[in-house]
Amino acid sequence: MGLFITFEGPEGSGKSTQARRLYERLAAQGYPVILTREPGGTPISDMIRRIVLDLRHNEMDPTTESLLFSAARAQHVAERIRPYLRLGGIVICDRFADSMLAYQGYGSGRDLDELETLTRIATGGLKPDLTFYLDLPAAEGLERKRRAAERPEARNPLVPPVAPPERVEWNRLDARDLDYHERVRAGFLELARREPARWRILDAHLSVDELAERIWQTVVPLLAGIKPVGEQAT
């Protein structure tokens, strides 16, 4: 039931930009669709997000971190994602469980089996139908983010942000060293290699429009089972 699409990749690779483009195109065509993100997506999950990503929380134990991410995800799946899929809708999520495996597992060297068990508990076994991976060297992604944060419109509260509603955010996980971010990237590619049917790898150097078009062409064949809002069963 429904269609669950996630966007993964390093910071600055264009996930939020593309998730929004896909959301807007589907919504414009009358498809029932929601756009959400992790960590976050519900009021409870957003509160947990603030704890996990707070730059001041340097002492956070890795187990605490994995449990908090999983707690946020459990709430997100139960309260928002699963109910919407049950209704036959499309859920687009900016990052999901694969991010935890890539960052905590491959990046920080946490036990992957344990993280996968936690993920199964948090998601109740729910997996995305399709995952886009926007591939970009870590240094380039971080540079894009830094540049975006320096744009005058990012500082002037009177000018709306480039990609509303997400603000440019520099968080505790972004601040780790480059080696860490390169391990994360290799981790994403390994996850994609293990489940090739679910993943679609895209070169994040392509233009925003080109990426949006490739993403759209991948999604279109999956829309056959989704009823546009006006045509819902009576």
Ligand SMILES: Nc1ncnc2c1ncn2[C@@H]1O[C@H](COP(=O)(O)OP(=O)(O)O)[C@@H](O)[C@H]1O
């Ligand atoms: N294909 C692209 N080429 C060049 N710059 C891009 C592209 N996609 C997004 N950007 C820019 O890179 C920055 C990060 O994009 P964003 O979508 O927020 O990435 P993410 O959500 O993966 O961190 C933004 O300033 C955005 O405008």
Ligand SMILES: [Mg+2]
């Ligand atoms: Mg983003």
